[in-house]
Amino acid sequence: MTDRSGAPVVVGVDGSPSALDAVRLAAREAAARRRPLRVVHAFRWPLLGTPLGPVAATLPDAELRQEAEKLVEEAVGEARKVDAELEVTGAVAEGGAVSVLLEEGRAAALLVLGHRGLGGFAELLVGSAAVQLSARADCPVLVVRGEPRADGPVVVGVDGSPLSHEAIGFAFAEAAQRGTDLVAVHAWLYPTPVGPGDIVPLVYDPDELRAEEERVLAEAVAGWAERYPDVPVRQKVVAAGPARALVEESTDAQLTVVGVHGRGSLGGLLLGSVSHAVLHHAHSPLAIVRHRRGRDAT
CATH class of the missing domain: 3.40.50.12370 (Rossmann fold)
Structure with missing residues (x-):
């Protein structure tokens, strides 16, 4: 069994409202578990044939990478609004959403996903990719559904x-x-x-x-x-x-x-x-x- 002591909560982001909901939920989960939070964006260069959202049609490749880094920075800032003392790091990882998050899940305590996405995580609609991640990840997967609430069983x-x-x-x-x-x-x-x-x-x-x-x-x-x-x-x-x-x-x-x-x-x-x-x-x-x-x- 993999040693998960000190393992982070990992959340996938793409700049969509659903991903930011996932960031906020992931931040609360990380704080409750007293674990660090790792914010990850999956990025592929346009020549690889993977769409990166509407911005890809107008920006040079270098600026696309900068946009990806900006998405992560904004998500990290959103997580710190939830808990200013939470240890949060961000990363832009090259590859498809599924492969990137499966790799991240190998050393994670929990993997958090939004139920809708765009850009680098367009596949993370509740569909084939979310199904694959839920079935294949090496850690529990938390999918944001409905309205998160503090009460209830x-x-x-x-x-x-x-x-x-x-x-x-x-x-x-x-x-x-x-x-x-x-x-x-x-x-x-x-x-x-x-x-x-x-x-x-x-x-x-x-x-x-x-x-x-x-x-x-x-x-x-x-x-x-x-x-x-x-x-x-x-x-x-x-x-x-x-x-x-x-x-x-x-x-x-x-x-x-x-x-x-x-x-x-x-x-x-x-x-x-x-x-x-x-x-x-x-x-x-x-x-x-x-x-x-x-x-x-x-």
Whole structure:
């Protein structure tokens, strides 16, 4: 497991309003964690074929680089408005947004992204690049969704698998740090056929099924609750699709947390359907925690 002691919070910027929202949120997260903040802009020269926004059509290459550096300086200044004592550094890194931020994530405690972008981070619309970063980054990814708020619980999706184990631990740590409740949500549906030839039990006891789902949730949360005894926990078993349940719960949350699998160079390129849907529709900032086989989840 990578040693993250002293690792910074990293935020990607491009001068868009969404990126500045991400800077402000990242500054608050870094201050709360007592970590430095690193502001990064991905830059590619025009000859490489990557658009740099409207300014690229009128400025010489050298001035484009200066504009990129100016974006970073402005973002650093915005972060210092949040906390004047916060240690903030900025960098212009050559390369595409995804490759630059994946590299930054190797030594980061948290990677923060806006949900819309332009210029160097045009790819950071909630689309393919944000999905890749969330699925492949070596650290948790925080995507700015909805209006950040100081009240409300931390919400985490639980499915009882290793996928959600690290997400639950991250959510408990966040709730403890924020001094708020944790809402652990486990969604389930009554047995239904999902394809031709599927066999559904003719008779089943809904109460027994619900009791089993409640047991799955309780067992998934129990170990982490012992580690964080001061965090109030509410366990919610919901008869609904998991994506819908989490999006609804995110309405009143200050943070929503989901887990994703990382299965190597190919499997890690994709988010699951639930995390993908929540990424697109959550009403609160969304933390995506990647589960990797063999990693120490503590």
